[in-house]
Amino acid sequence: MAAHAPTGRPNQLFRNLNAKIASIPMMLVALVIFLGGTLWTVFYSFTNSRLLPRLNFVGLDQYERLWASSRWIISIQNLAIYGILSLIFSLVIGFMLAALMDQKIRFENAFRTIFLYPFALSFIVTGLVWQWVLNPEFGIQSVIRSLGWTSFAFDPLYDPDIVIYGILIAALWQGTGLVMCLMLAGLRGIDEDIWKAARVDGIPMWKTYLLIIIPMMRPVFITTLVIIASGIVKVYDLVVAQTSGGPGNASEVPAKYVYDYMFQAQNLGQGFAASTMMLLTVAIIVVPWAYLEFGGRKRG
Amino acid sequence: MNIRAMAAAFAATVTLPFSAAHATDLEVTHWWTSGGEAAAVGELAKAFNATGNKWVDGAIAGSGSTARPIMISRITGGDPMGATQFNHGRQAEELVQEGLMRDLTAVAEKGKWKDVIKPASLLDSCTIDGKIYCAPINIHSWQWLWLSNEAFKKAGVDVPKNWNDLVAAAPALKKAGIQPLALGGQAWQANGLFDTLTISLGGKELYETVYVKKDAETAGGPEMAKIFAAAAQARDMAKGSNVQDWNQATNMVLTGKAGGQIMGDWAQGEFQIAGKKAGTDYTCLPGLGLNEYLTTGGDAFYFPLLKDEEKSKAQDILAAAIVDPKTQVAFNLKKGSLPIRSDVDLAAANDCMKKGLEILGKGNIIKSVDQLVSADTQKQKEDLMSEFFANASITPEAAQKRFADIIGSAD
Numbered sequence: 180m181a182a183h184a185p186t187g188r189p190n191q192l193f194r195n196l197n198a199k200i201a202s203i204p205m206m207l208v209a210l211v212i213f214l215g216g217t218l219w220t221v222f223y224s225f226t227n228s229r230l231l232p233r234l235n236f237v238g239l240d241q242y243e244r245l246w247a248s249s250r251w252i253i254s255i256q257n258l259a260i261y262g263i264l265s266l267i268f269s270l271v272i273g274f275m276l277a278a279l280m281d282q283k284i285r286f287e288n289a290f291r292t293i294f295l296y297p298f299a300l301s302f303i304v305t306g307l308v309w310q311w312v313l314n315p316e317f318g319i320q321s322v323i324r325s326l327g328w329t330s331f332a333f334d335p336l337y338d339p340d341i342v343i344y345g346i347l348i349a350a351l352w353q354g355t356g357l358v359m360c361l362m363l364a365g366l367r368g369i370d371e372d373i374w375k376a377a378r379v380d381g382i383p384m385w386k387t388y389l390l391i392i393i394p395m396m397r398p399v400f401i402t403t404l405v406i407i408a409s410g411i412v413k414v415y416d417l418v419v420a421q422t423s424g425g426p427g428n429a430s431e432v433p434a435k436y437v438y439d440y441m442f443q444a445q446n447l448g449q450g451f452a453a454s455t456m457m458l459l460t461v462a463i464i465v466v467p468w469a470y471l472e473f474g475g476r477k478r479g
Numbered sequence: 480m481n482i483r484a485m486a487a488a489f490a491a492t493v494t495l496p497f498s499a500a501h502a503t504d505l506e507v508t509h510w511w512t513s514g515g516e517a518a519a520v521g522e523l524a525k526a527f528n529a530t531g532n533k534w535v536d537g538a539i540a541g542s543g544s545t546a547r548p549i550m551i552s553r554i555t556g557g558d559p560m561g562a563t564q565f566n567h568g569r570q571a572e573e574l575v576q577e578g579l580m581r582d583l584t585a586v587a588e589k590g591k592w593k594d595v596i597k598p599a600s601l602l603d604s605c606t607i608d609g610k611i612y613c614a615p616i617n618i619h620s621w622q623w624l625w626l627s628n629e630a631f632k633k634a635g636v637d638v639p640k641n642w643n644d645l646v647a648a649a650p651a652l653k654k655a656g657i658q659p660l661a662l663g664g665q666a667w668q669a670n671g672l673f674d675t676l677t678i679s680l681g682g683k684e685l686y687e688t689v690y691v692k693k694d695a696e697t698a699g700g701p702e703m704a705k706i707f708a709a710a711a712q713a714r715d716m717a718k719g720s721n722v723q724d725w726n727q728a729t730n731m732v733l734t735g736k737a738g739g740q741i742m743g744d745w746a747q748g749e750f751q752i753a754g755k756k757a758g759t760d761y762t763c764l765p766g767l768g769l770n771e772y773l774t775t776g777g778d779a780f781y782f783p784l785l786k787d788e789e790k791s792k793a794q795d796i797l798a799a800a801i802v803d804p805k806t807q808v809a810f811n812l813k814k815g816s817l818p819i820r821s822d823v824d825l826a827a828a829n830d831c832m833k834k835g836l837e838i839l840g841k842g843n844i845i846k847s848v849d850q851l852v853s854a855d856t857q858k859q860k861e862d863l864m865s866e867f868f869a870n871a872s873i874t875p876e877a878a879q880k881r882f883a884d885i886i887g888s889a890d
Binding site for chain 2: 427449
């Protein structure tokens with residue numbers, strides 16, 4: 180059969196040439212800016228660069244200092260608390276809201292708009308709004324006290340022990356609307372017949388959701404997970420607007436450490452080391468997951 | 480960079496119709512945005528505009544730690560402004576070493592800066608390898624205790640004569656519902672307060688051993704332990720301030736809601752603008768009323784190297800205008816800071832400034848921490864101090880141990 184094709188198989192490189200040319204700029208951006216920038220950062224994290232990058236290698240000194248810094252440890256702890264809770268709560272609340280919306284209620288459009296509206300605000304605005312809401316002298320605390328309950332105390336932003344939850348509240352307020360919309364789209368994609376079959380079999384509604392609908396919505400959950408997770412790792416502006424890391428260091432997050440050390444402390448090396456650690460953390464979580472998710476499918 | 484585009488567009492529409500034939504626009508960035516500060520910048524702009532050039536104001540709100548990264552990234556990123564404020568000291572050191580800043584030696588020689596600028600350490604901080612790279616504009620000292628006379632009257636105690644009196648009066652103030660000490664939540668304020676305690680309670684020798692010699696043993700020693708104990712007292716007195724910016728804290732003193740505040744002499748400008756009178760409405764105690772030493776940090780203008788001939792000339796004119804005696808008086812009266820030359824007439828100065836001038840005249844001056852340690856070390860100290868002042872569960876001993884580590888690795 181090979182004799183019938185004198186030129187052999189068409190060169191893979193030139194198949195779909197137009198599409199490939201069109202994607203060159205995107206590939207260049209990905210390679211040079213993302214990959215190149217990442218490698219450059221990791222490389223310079225082993226130097227003692229101060230205000231400007233310099234090639235003076237100091238081995239792992241920057242990393243040793245990083246892990247000895249109590250501010251960095253606090254940042255990591257905060258990110259863990261914030262990350263885990265915001266993942267759980269935004270998924271649970273988002274799904275509950277979507278399930279409620281899906282009960283063929285009246286004014287669904289109006290509710291959907293109201294819940295999604297906070298997402299239209301930037302984190303800076305969200306942070307400032309919640310800074311006022313949670314301010315003990317103007318916000319919730321003073322409103323409830325003026326209603327007569329004078330011993331009521333709720334000032335998370337001024338208490339180092341619970342400040343991160345104050346930030347979490349603001350983040351959930353801003354983000355759950357989007358999760359709800361994604362979930363709602365997923366729910367609408369479920370075939371009516373499934374519901375009918377479940378009803379005929381007499382399966383209670385909560386069980387139908389838990390055992391049939393949610394497993395069917397797996398792709399939606401994965402999309403949502405990626406969106407929430409990337410938002411968690413890069414949280415910065417919300418903290419800056421709401422507490423600027425305070426009180427003291429109690430609400431610091433890794434991204435803020437990176438910025439502060441790169442630009443305020445004029446210590447690029449330290450900032451690069453911190454951002455490399457952030458990358459590493461993400462890689463540790465994402466790589467095994469991607470392997471399971473995409474690697475498995477090919478074999479199957 | 481929308482703001483910059485807007486500023487440029489704004490500048491273009493404003494300046495084009497009015498500018499004279501040879502007027503050059505010079506964008507000047509700074510972080511002077513509170514009431515007193517903005518009034519002082521107005522004086523500087525007036526002086527520069529009087530030379531036939533045009534001051535394009537590039538104020539960046541949110542204190543130096545917000546503004547400096549923006550300034551530095553503009554200079555290193557190839558979009559330099561005409562002139563920019565820094566604290567003189569080591570903040571712009573590397574920019575100068577990289578050749579990004581303009582050499583002002585010629586202007587300095589013409590203006591005889593070496594002879595007129597007092598104390599000489601100011602010009603030393605601008606000098607790198609024998610060349611002068613910045614024009615100092617004022618002297619700011621941190622070592623001031625501002626007290627509200629009204630608050631003490633209300634609490635029924637005498638206005639303190641020094642820091643120890645204030646500590647003793649704290650319970651009476653608390654009883655009267657007054658915050659004994661106002662302290663803003665930003666890290667640099669806690670850090671400055673601590674350095675002030677070091678000089679004013681510990682004295683010059685201790686301060687210099689720690690920050691000039693960077694002796695970790697002294698930093699962890701018994702002398703320094705006293706400072707940390709005092710800082711812990713200050714922490715108790717400041718508990719419940721719940722404000723962020725320094726001028727909000729100053730405002731608490733201004734309105735009698737707080738007894739006192741340890742803040743640099745720039746707080747003076749706020750009292751000035753509110754029409755308060757030193758001695759009757761408020762009291763100022765340099766050196767916290769104990770060791771009357773002032774640090775001579777302050778602000779200076781740096782001039783990035785530009786390709787444009789015209790602009791370079793305008794830079795020289797601005798540099799000369801900054802050191803000019805008339806500008807010095809007008810600017811510093813509004814700002815509440817001290818002039819960088821001793822040959823100017825400050826008859827209009829109020830009591831507090833006169834006290835400051837007297838201390839300068841006596842030569843009781845020390846270099847500020849900004850001049851002595853790198854921005855990196857300062858940041859580490861800020862992290863420690865802001866954590867210490869916000870979290871009462873950190874003992875002074877634990878904080879001192881970390882402090883000694885920072886000093887041990889300081890540069």
